[in-house]
Amino acid sequence: MSDIQEIDGELWYYSPSGYRQRLDTHKKKNTTRMFVDGKYIPQSHPLHKPGRYKSFNDAAFSSFENLAKIKTGYVYVLSNPAWPDWVKVGMAIDADDRCSSYQTSSPYRDYVLHCAVATDDRRKDEYKAHKALEKISDNRKGEWFKIPVQVAIDSIAGITK
Numbered sequence: 031m032s033d034i035q036e037i038d039g040e041l042w043y044y045s046p047s048g049y050r051q052r053l054d055t056h057k058k059k060n061t062t063r064m065f066v067d068g069k070y071i072p073q074s075h076p077l078h079k080p081g082r083y084k085s086f087n088d089a090a091f092s093s094f095e096n097l098a099k100i101k102t103g104y105v106y107v108l109s110n111p112a113w114p115d116w117v118k119v120g121m122a123i124d125a126d127d128r129c130s131s132y133q134t135s136s137p138y139r140d141y142v143l144h145c146a147v148a149t150d151d152r153r154k155d156e157y158k159a160h161k162a163l164e165k166i167s168d169n170r171k172g173e174w175f176k177i178p179v180q181v182a183i184d185s186i187a188g189i190t191k
Contacts, residue, residue, distance in 0.1 A: 064089070066127060076100045077123060086127045103152035105159055105189070107145045107182045110136065113174070117144070117182045119163060120173050121156035145183040159189045 033044045034053055041053035064071040065082045066089060072078070077100070083089040106125040109117045110132075122128035125146035132141045149155040160173070162185050169176040 066124075067130065076102065085131055086124055087131065101151045101153070103149060104146040105149055105152060105155045105186050106143060106147070107179065107186060108132065108141055108143045109179055110141050112136075112138075112140070115178070116171075116174050116176050117179050118174050119156070119159050119182055119186060121149075121152040123152075144179050145186065147186050155186075155189055159186045162189060 035042050035044065042050050043053045043056040044050050062073070062080050064073075064075070064078050064080055066086055067084060077086055077089055079089050081089065100123055103121060103123040104125040105119065105121050106128065107117050107119055108129055120128065125143060129141055129143040133139045147155075163175045163177060163182060164170055166181065166185075167175040167177040175182065
């Protein structure tokens, strides 16, 4: 557990790992960091905004104009056992965060992120993946395809290369 102690008239912060630094230095450092759902987000991330947020949507809401400009991200495959034989192929800036947002709509929290492929243009690659899957799937409902998970994974891996 982290702790603050006074030693020789100075306040020191002790991290959970035992690292020690002056409390004022620790406070300054944390004013420039971003955390989403407890995960550190580097300053190089396109939506970096210092603070602590539950999701990228929370962080991006005030920077909404930046969201539309971001091309990089992931094309992902996820599923839910409530709909066997169906997979969702979508795009996101952060696939783990997107999967977490789906979990809120499921009382069982049973969405599974099977694959997330990094891409330089998530919209373009998602479109290409949808067109390819449309040709080989039994059915399509928006971003949901009636197709085996592995076929969807193989398909998006080929699209983004």
